[in-house]
Amino acid sequence: MATPVEKWVEEQAGLAKPDQIYWCDGSEEEAHKLIEIGMKKEKIGDNPIFQELNQKVWPKSYLHRSHPTDVARTEQLTFVCHPQKDQAGPTNNWMAPAEAKEKLTKLTDGCMRGKTMYVLPYMMGHPDSPYAKSCVQVTDVSYVAVSMRIMTRMGKNVLDKIGNTDNFVKGLHSVGDFDPNRRLIMHFPQESLVWSIGSGYGGNALLGKKCFSLRIASCLGQREGWLAEHMVVMGIQDPQGKITYITASFPSACGKTNLAMLESALPGYKIWTLGDDIAWLNIGPDGRLYAINPESGFFGVAPGTSMKTNPNMVRTLKKSKFYPTLFTNVALDLDKNVPWWEGADGPVPKRVADWQGKPWTPGQEGKAAHPNSRFTVSLYNAPTLSKEFDNPQGVPISAILLGGRRTQLIPLVAESFDWAHGVFMGARTGSETTAAAAGKTGVLRRDPMSMLPFCGYNMGDYFGHWLDMGKRLKHPPKIYAVNWFRTDDQGKFIWPGFGDNIRVLKWILARANNDVGVKDTPVGLLPNPADLDLSGLSIPKEKMEKLFEIDRQGWQDELKEIDAFLGQFGDHLPAEIRQQRDTLAKRLG
Numbered sequence: 001m002a003t004p005v006e007k008w009v010e011e012q013a014g015l016a017k018p019d020q021i022y023w024c025d026g027s028e029e030e031a032h033k034l035i036e037i038g039m040k041k042e043k044i045g046d047n048p049i050f051q052e053l054n055q056k057v058w059p060k061s062y063l064h065r066s067h068p069t070d071v072a073r074t075e076q077l078t079f080v081c082h083p084q085k086d087q088a089g090p091t092n093n094w095m096a097p098a099e100a101k102e103k104l105t106k107l108t109d110g111c112m113r114g115k116t117m118y119v120l121p122y123m124m125g126h127p128d129s130p131y132a133k134s135c136v137q138v139t140d141v142s143y144v145a146v147s148m149r150i151m152t153r154m155g156k157n158v159l160d161k162i163g164n165t166d167n168f169v170k171g172l173h174s175v176g177d178f179d180p181n182r183r184l185i186m187h188f189p190q191e192s193l194v195w196s197i198g199s200g201y202g203g204n205a206l207l208g209k210k211c212f213s214l215r216i217a218s219c220l221g222q223r224e225g226w227l228a229e230h231m232v233v234m235g236i237q238d239p240q241g242k243i244t245y246i247t248a249s250f251p252s253a254c255g256k257t258n259l260a261m262l263e264s265a266l267p268g269y270k271i272w273t274l275g276d277d278i279a280w281l282n283i284g285p286d287g288r289l290y291a292i293n294p295e296s297g298f299f300g301v302a303p304g305t306s307m308k309t310n311p312n313m314v315r316t317l318k319k320s321k322f323y324p325t326l327f328t329n330v331a332l333d334l335d336k337n338v339p340w341w342e343g344a345d346g347p348v349p350k351r352v353a354d355w356q357g358k359p360w361t362p363g364q365e366g367k368a369a370h371p372n373s374r375f376t377v378s379l380y381n382a383p384t385l386s387k388e389f390d391n392p393q394g395v396p397i398s399a400i401l402l403g404g405r406r407t408q409l410i411p412l413v414a415e416s417f418d419w420a421h422g423v424f425m426g427a428r429t430g431s432e433t434t435a436a437a438a439g440k441t442g443v444l445r446r447d448p449m450s451m452l453p454f455c456g457y458n459m460g461d462y463f464g465h466w467l468d469m470g471k472r473l474k475h476p477p478k479i480y481a482v483n484w485f486r487t488d489d490q491g492k493f494i495w496p497g498f499g500d501n502i503r504v505l506k507w508i509l510a511r512a513n514n515d516v517g518v519k520d521t522p523v524g525l526l527p528n529p530a531d532l533d534l535s536g537l538s539i540p541k542e543k544m545e546k547l548f549e550i551d552r553q554g555w556q557d558e559l560k561e562i563d564a565f566l567g568q569f570g571d572h573l574p575a576e577i578r579q580q581r582d583t584l585a586k587r588l589g
């Protein structure tokens with residue numbers, strides 16, 4: 001008798017009509033075979049799926065060039081298909097499930113003809129974790145199958161775990177013909193199903209990532225009493241050897257990966273990485289908040305990554321423990337056959353092919369590497385990997401940082417008055433857009449908890465769920481709004497960021513231990529200047545003051561934007577959030 005997984009796969013194959021079905025076992029041997037297929041058989045246009053890179057310099061590394069129209073998440077083509085539009089809320093694209101399925105069925109019918117359907121059984125979270133979830137994705141491209149081996153815990157054991165039950169998250173993926181007009185990424189939270197067609201880009205195609213671990217998982221979390229968040233998980237070791245765990249949300253391409261593995265500018269501090277993108281937060285038996293990272297790999301932005309900005313990532317990429325490492329849409333140094341990107345170490349190579357393989361010379365229009373070019377590499381390669389990474393219970397969280405990319409107004413760091421105020425800080429967060437999503441960059445938009453593109457249900461209800469979580473926590477972590485991105489009159493970043501962010505983390509640790517006081521301001525509790533360790537930095541005093549200045553007129557304008565954003569949620573907006581907004585207005589005077 002066929003198991004529910006086998007039946008589901010048969011049904012998908014009946015629709016997509018692949019030439020053959022291949023069940024992946026997640027082994028390294030199999031990954032070699034899939035890379036081989038990607039180098040010799042499968043193609044996108046004239047490009048092979050994988051090109052071998054210089055194995056002496058970048059061991060186990062391969063280059064992937066995507067379809068030129070398929071380089072970022074496409075939010076306008078991403079839908080959450082609840083039975084009622086109201087359940088998706090005003091910030092999500094919504095379609096009724098029946099209509100969505102009709103459209104998808106047409107696009108999927110026969111889309112795998114002449115191809116192999118790869119079946120990928122995988123876990124999000126450690127298999128022994130009470131918080132982990134079993135999943136099965138089908139796909140028709142080796143790039144996705146190999147990427148999923150890096151990003152998730154993939155293997156046959158997942159099928160044993162699912163057994164004869166229907167208890168698995170389903171993902172149907174096909175690159176289709178890469179036509180953006182025939183591209184849709186659709187979520188069916190009631191069925192724990194993701195159906196994605198027309199794109200091979202990570203965020204659209206590696207369905208364990210944004211689609212499941214954030215959009216579907218946020219809905220599961222609302223039902224089951226936990227949170228799925230767009231957050232870094234990391235441990236900070238102080239000079240006494242004590243490790244304190246925190247999470248931090250930032251929008252896409254705002255430095256989460258750099259933060260998650262930063263090399264401390266202050267002596268005696270060390271960072272331990274658990275995750276750079278997604279955190280699942282559960283209330284533990286002791287009433288504290290515990291975090292796991294459901295993923296097992298990094299899918300990070302390449303441009304700007306160097307020994308200066310993120311030495312631990314360069315070490316991770318050059319380490320050869322886990323097979324393989326993928327580079328997507330980076331440029332290529334043609335003489336050395338090594339990947340290159342803007343902001344990489346060393347001089348610009350003499351002969352460069354851009355991300356599409358075309359000759360490129362410095363100064364010409366357009367970047368050599370696509371601004372959203374990526375590396376996909378196992379967390380197990382990271383020299384900073386926390387020894388708690390595989391702990392099924394996760395790590396207890398002492399502070400939550402909520403970040404945004406704001407050149408003006410928002411202070412470097414502000415502690416919330418309490419949990420509810422922290423939720424409001426998250427709800428009001430604005431950030432300037434980046435290349436991680438298709439569309440214009442540098443546009444200010446509201447991005448609550450950096451979840452605007454990823455919350456699978458009505459964000460008004462999401463704020464309510466955050467408030468409820470706070471009430472259920474016996475020992476809630478402190479919440480901080482942070483912003484590394486303030487600029488001066490010349491448009492230059494004031495705060496050095498990267499390894500110097502440890503200075504802000506040090507203050508947050510001191511607050512967690514009640515070692516230092518704060519300055520009460522209308523927008524939150526700010527550090528007393530003497531408590532921020534600036535040793536070895538030479539930022540002029542006026543500039544430091546600017547990082548903490550409260551621009552009352554600016555905040556009045558901000559309040560108008562916050563009102564317009566929060567107003568959309570109508571009845572779904574919790575009264576407590578309204579109160580927080582009114583209190584802020586009153587405090588600003």
Ligand code: OXD
Nearest residue numbers: 203252253277299436
């Ligand atoms: C990502 C994103 O890829 O947020 O992590 O876009």
Ligand code: MN
Nearest residue numbers: 230251252277
């Ligand atoms: Mn992300």
